[in-house]
Amino acid sequence: xxxxxxxxxxxxxxxxxxxxxxxxxxxxxxxxxxxxxxxxxxxxxxxxxxxxxxxxxxxxxxxxxxxxxxxxxxxxxxxxxxxxxxxxxxxxxxxxxxxxxxxxxxxxxxxxxxxxxxxxxxxxxxxxxxxxxxxxxxxxxxxxxxxxxxxxxxxxxxxxxxxxxxxxxxxxxxxxxxxxxxxxxxxxxxxxxxxxxxxxxxxxxxxxxxxxxxxxxxxxxxxxxxxxxxxxxxxxxxxxxxxxxxxxxxxxxxxxxxxxxxxxxxxxxxxxxxxxxxxxxxxxxxxxxxxxxxxxxx
Amino acid sequence: xxxxxxxxxxxxxxxxxxxxxxxxxxxxxxxxxxxxxxxxxxxxxxxxxxxxxxxxxxxxxxxxxxxxxxxxxxxxxxxxxxxxxxxxxxxxxxxxxxxxxxxxxxxxxxxxxxxxxxxxxxxxxxxxxxxxxxxxxxxxxxxxxxxxxxxxxxxxxxxxxxxxxxxxxxxxxxxxxxxxxxxxxxxxxxxxxxxxxxxxxxxxxxxxxxxxxxxxxxxxxxxxxxxxxxxxxxxxxxxxxxxxxxxxxxxxxxxxxxxxxxxxxxxxxxxxxxxxxxxxxxxxxxxxxxxxxxxxxxxxxxxxxxxxxxxxxxxxxxxxxxxx
Numbered sequence: 001x002x003x004x005x006x007x008x009x010x011x012x013x014x015x016x017x018x019x020x021x022x023x024x025x026x027x028x029x030x031x032x033x034x035x036x037x038x039x040x041x042x043x044x045x046x047x048x049x050x051x052x053x054x055x056x057x058x059x060x061x062x063x064x065x066x067x068x069x070x071x072x073x074x075x076x077x078x079x080x081x082x083x084x085x086x087x088x089x090x091x092x093x094x095x096x097x098x099x100x101x102x103x104x105x106x107x108x109x110x111x112x113x114x115x116x117x118x119x120x121x122x123x124x125x126x127x128x129x130x131x132x133x134x135x136x137x138x139x140x141x142x143x144x145x146x147x148x149x150x151x152x153x154x155x156x157x158x159x160x161x162x163x164x165x166x167x168x169x170x171x172x173x174x175x176x177x178x179x180x181x182x183x184x185x186x187x188x189x190x191x192x193x194x195x196x197x198x199x200x201x202x203x204x205x206x207x208x209x210x211x212x213x214x215x216x217x218x219x220x221x222x223x224x225x226x227x228x229x230x231x232x233x234x235x236x237x238x239x240x241x242x243x244x245x246x247x248x249x250x251x252x253x254x255x256x257x258x259x260x261x262x263x264x265x266x267x268x269x270x271x272x273x274x275x276x277x278x279x280x281x282x283x284x285x286x287x288x289x290x291x292x293x294x295x296x297x298x
Numbered sequence: 299x300x301x302x303x304x305x306x307x308x309x310x311x312x313x314x315x316x317x318x319x320x321x322x323x324x325x326x327x328x329x330x331x332x333x334x335x336x337x338x339x340x341x342x343x344x345x346x347x348x349x350x351x352x353x354x355x356x357x358x359x360x361x362x363x364x365x366x367x368x369x370x371x372x373x374x375x376x377x378x379x380x381x382x383x384x385x386x387x388x389x390x391x392x393x394x395x396x397x398x399x400x401x402x403x404x405x406x407x408x409x410x411x412x413x414x415x416x417x418x419x420x421x422x423x424x425x426x427x428x429x430x431x432x433x434x435x436x437x438x439x440x441x442x443x444x445x446x447x448x449x450x451x452x453x454x455x456x457x458x459x460x461x462x463x464x465x466x467x468x469x470x471x472x473x474x475x476x477x478x479x480x481x482x483x484x485x486x487x488x489x490x491x492x493x494x495x496x497x498x499x500x501x502x503x504x505x506x507x508x509x510x511x512x513x514x515x516x517x518x519x520x521x522x523x524x525x526x527x528x529x530x531x532x533x534x535x536x537x538x539x540x541x542x543x544x545x546x547x548x549x550x551x552x553x554x555x556x557x558x559x560x561x562x563x564x565x566x567x568x569x570x571x572x573x574x575x576x577x578x579x580x581x582x583x584x585x586x587x588x589x590x591x592x593x594x595x596x597x598x599x600x601x602x603x604x605x606x607x608x609x610x611x612x613x614x615x616x617x618x619x620x621x622x
Contacts, residue, residue, distance in 0.1 A: 013482040013483050014480055014482055014573070015480070015482070015543030015544075015545070015546055015570075015573040016479075016543065016545055016572075016574060016575045016576060016598070016601050017480070017575055017576050017598065017601040017602055017605055018543070018544070018545075018576050019543035019544070019546075019573065021483055021541065021543065023484075023540070025527075025538075026527040026537070026538065027527040027528040027529060027530075027538065028528055028529030028530075028538045029528075052318040052319065052321075052327075053318060053319060053320070053321035053322055054322060055321050055322040055564065055565070056322070057539065057540045057541045057565055058529070058538050058539050058540065059529075059538045059540070060538075060540040060541065062321075062540070062541025062542070062543065062565070064318075064327075064543070064544070067602060067605065068605070068609070072598060072602070156539060156565060157323045157324055158321075158322070158323065158324035158564035158565040159324055159563050159564060159565055160324050160433065160563060161324045161325045161430070161432065161433035161435075162324055162325075162433075163324055167529075172528060177528075177529070179531060179532045180531055180567075196567070197529050197530060197531040197536070197538070197567065198528065198529040199529065204324075205432060205433065205434070207432065224433060224434050224435040234323075235325075235424075235435070236323040236324070236325075238323075239323075240322075
């Protein structure tokens with residue numbers, strides 16, 4: 001059985017009788033994330049009776065299943081076979097590029113951040129100022145350029161309903177890596193742009209959180225009542241594999257977009273794109289320039 | 299027929315057996331935390347097992363019936379009253395138009411389940427009527443009950459069948475609980491001593507115990523020191539954010555383990571060291587704060603055997619209650 005038998009890098013382990021967890025890598029990388037997505041997709045395509053949820057995560061994969069309908073051993077064999085096959089495939093994504101406007105350094109997250117300084121690494125200043133100091137950046141413009149200059153891959157959706165974890169598509173030495181709060185806040189404004197470890201996130205609902213807070217987006221990303229057209233097919237905006245372009249905005253545009261979204265206007269910009277991991281690994285900057293340019297063709 | 303909520307209780311919510319297929323976008327299964335009690339309450343009133351019931355933690359609601367109803371109460375041990383008169387638990391009874399159902403303090407266990415014939419007829423959301431409060435979906439407007447809410451009951455065949463759960467089949471909730479756990483996931487991150495401590499210690503349930511998770515007080519559990527993998531975060535209990543199984547046990551910063559329940563956060567960056575077997579999650583649900591809890595390591599085969607045993611016990615009870 002699966003218990004702790006490491007095979008190549010992947011580790012298969014049971015979450016008791018209803019879950020199988022496949023740890024593809026302990027480190028985060030695009031390659032590990034693509035494998036998690038590829039295995040998930042191939043497993044979903046088999047439409048096996050007894051599979052309840054297939055959850056690709058950053059560098060791992062969680063499968064929730066009903067062992068009365070699908071024997072654990074059989075499931076493990078199927079997933080291992082899929083994993084063997086995807087390794088040798090081209091890791092390519094037919095996906096979409098989504099533009100997300102962000103008001104960096106907004107007063108809402110700044111105010112909440114100020115309430116929880118006793119739980120933060122640096123009692124003075126804001127999370128954004130802390131991040132700038134840690135990264136050796138002297139101005140907000142430099143920070144925004146670093147954050148918006150390259151696209152982000154949605155590597156996992158979860159924690160709470162519709163929350164995207166995003167991994168910046170740059171070489172490791174250029175990635176933003178920051179600790180989480182020392183102790184989590186009990187409050188985070190809805191639609192806060194956060195950052196913890198190497199991941200950005202957008203808090204889909206108001207609630208607890210431990211990520212550094214950099215800004216806020218005016219566009220809802222979770223709509224359980226599916227009132228806006230963007231949520232016609234799903235309550236959740238993001239899907240694993242989406243590529244995100246952040247666009248800095250100011251106060252006036254924040255309020256305009258927020259009101260327009262509320263009125264149900266078409267404020268979500270996205271375009272289909274193709275992405276190949278090997279192209280990216282060969283020349284990340286060229287690949288990113290092509291991706292980010294896709295939205296400029298209007 | 300509908301039922302008016304006079305007093306909502308502490309956090310009473312509409313739950314069925316839960317939803318599947320949306321955990322990959324962070325929407326957890328939800329559903330009754332004590333699945334057996336919810337199913338039995340339904341069988342008592344002649345419903346299918348997956349009809350929606352009310353789940354009331356710690357303090358029951360006060361409900362007024364607008365029309366005749368068949369009712370059953372299971373789960374935690376508490377006095378059940380109709381217009382102030384004592385009524386039985388684990389047994390179907392009739393309520394009439396204008397009758398008021400209320401509850402005494404919970405003497406054992408932590409969650410009451412209330413079923414009515416026809417089920418609580420709230421809209422299906424993603425295939426389930428269960429309330430998921432964090433995501434504001436399901437149940438009544440995606441939230442716990444409030445005074446003044448009106449709960450619609452589904453259509454039902456008239457008549458009353460006096461069903462009762464035999465005495466020996468009723469659970470006796472204890473302040474001492476043993477949970478069977480399949481170790482694994484990221485348990486290799488704990489020191490050997492910590493694994494031993496995890497299984498030897500008596501863990502006391504803290505008041506932080508809700509539909510998302512149950513937090514326990516006890517000794518520290520140390521993680522092996524290491525250079526953290528890229529992206530994981532700086533604390534030794536951190537991992538690159540991963541999916542969390544229902545029932546998985548995480549130990550943030552090495553203290554106060556948390557068992558995630560059916561409104562779990564679907565993933566995050568804390569190492570999980572094992573998972574409570576599915577049939578013992580009902581026991582977690584009925585643990586009141588300060589319950590002394592031990593964890594016993596079992597194999598996957600043991601977990602599957604326990605599952606079969608529970609299924610066969612439930613099938614026998616269903617037969618006794620005259621359900622298909």
